[in-house]
Amino acid sequence: MTELRPRRSVLYMPGANERALEKAKGLDADALILDLEDAVAPDAKEAARERVCAAASSGEYGDREVTIRVNGIDTEWHEPDLRAAAKAGPAAVVVPKVNSARDVQNIERALELGGAPEHTAIWAMLETPVAMLRAEEIASASERLTVLVMGTNDLANELHAEFVPDRGPLLGGLSLCLLAARATGKVILDGVYNDVKDLEGFEAECLQGRRFGFDGKTLIHPGQLEPCNRVFAPSDDEVTNSRKIITAFDEAQAAGKGVVTVDGRMIENLHVANAQRILALHEAIGAKS
Incomplete structure (x- = not known):
């Protein structure tokens, strides 16, 4: 990315x-x-x-x-x-x-x-x-x-x-x-x-x-x-939720599961991509500090 x-x-x-x-x-x-x-x-x-x-x-x-x-x-x-x-x-x-x-x-x-x-x-x-x-x-x-x-x-x-x-x-x-x-x-x-x-x-x-x-x-x-x-920075809740989404998706793929949910919501590739973007921005902001 x-x-x-x-x-x-x-x-x-x-x-x-x-x-x-x-x-x-x-x-x-x-x-x-x-x-x-x-x-x-x-x-x-x-x-x-x-x-x-x-x-x-x-x-x-x-x-x-x-x-x-x-x-x-x-x-x-x-x-x-x-x-x-x-x-x-x-x-x-x-x-x-x-x-x-x-x-x-x-x-x-x-x-x-x-x-x-x-x-x-x-x-x-x-x-x-x-x-x-x-x-x-x-x-x-x-x-x-x-x-x-x-x-x-x-x-x-x-x-x-x-x-x-x-x-x-x-x-x-x-x-x-x-x-x-x-x-x-x-x-x-x-x-x-x-x-x-x-x-x-x-x-x-x-x-x-x-x-x-x-x-x-x-x-x-x-x-x-x-x-x-x-x-314009990701909030703490957004960062936490993004990490949960990526972890859940990775675990589901490793287990061969076709359906991924986080807190009752179905997760698709687009949610994972957005979570990755949020974490990348969070890390880039942190690198500036």
């Missing part, structure tokens, strides 16, 4: 803020997105690019997965950002508003021409109606694309939708992208929660995202890390 990498909490950090980049070295985030897009004013783009690329290649962030979010495809900063990121060799380049397979292929080509190492992946942000409708096409466009990132703020804006606690207006798009991720074997991250003071609402949205099937969530404030890491 392929080793799982925890991506429960993926925190945006403003690329123009040197103190924030330094602080990120001690935060309990599974991954960081060093941001050159929304968090950086136009007149600070070049300085931020240099600072972020130096940070990403510094090796000073421990086991955190360090990525760089470049500016959008339709901006003057996009190509210089990609060239610089390719040389820096982060874990991934995060690209906003990816709308087609061709977008992914152009990004891949630019990274290869820039000399990006093989480990530098593409994380595609899906945040428009057209991206929702082309999610499978985008997700399958490149082996280098490993993660889909939901841009829920932009999606809500383009849908003219209201921000409501159950995210009802967004569920169609979220579901399409989840289907695309699972059909193509990609990781998928839920979008941000805007009210950094509302930790109760934030945790509720984390729970909703996990129940949908998201692998983790993008965050905008360090105060959101603890509940996010907790919610």
Whole structure:
């Protein structure tokens, strides 16, 4: 079974803020997105690019997965950002508003021409109606694309939708992208929660995202890390139950039994596979601690 990498909490950090980049070295985030897009004013783009690329290649962030979010495809900063990121060799380049397979292929080509190492992946942000409708096409466009990132703020804006606690207006798009991720074997991250003071609402949205099937969530404030890491990690009960399922299945197979039950429930291969995934994630999280 392929080793799982925890991506429960993926925190945006403003690329123009040197103190924030330094602080990120001690935060309990599974991954960081060093941001050159929304968090950086136009007149600070070049300085931020240099600072972020130096940070990403510094090796000073421990086991955190360090990525760089470049500016959008339709901006003057996009190509210089990609060239610089390719040389820096982060874990991934995060690209906003990816709308087609061709977008992914152009990004891949630019990274290869820039000399990006093989480990530098593409994380595609899906945040428009057209991206929702082309999610499978985008997700399958490149082996280098490993993660889909939901841009829920932009999606809500383009849908003219209201921000409501159950995210009802967004569920169609979220579901399409989840289907695309699972059909193509990609990781998928839920979008941000805007009210950094509302930790109760934030945790509720984390729970909703996990129940949908998201692998983790993008965050905008360090105060959101603890509940996010907790919610997207297997609980003690899940770990215990997963071990019981695997043990019972192995024992039944060894005894030549065709039917396996655990606590009165019939167990099939799909339950065993899910139990193995839960334990692999639990072990990967434990290895980080």
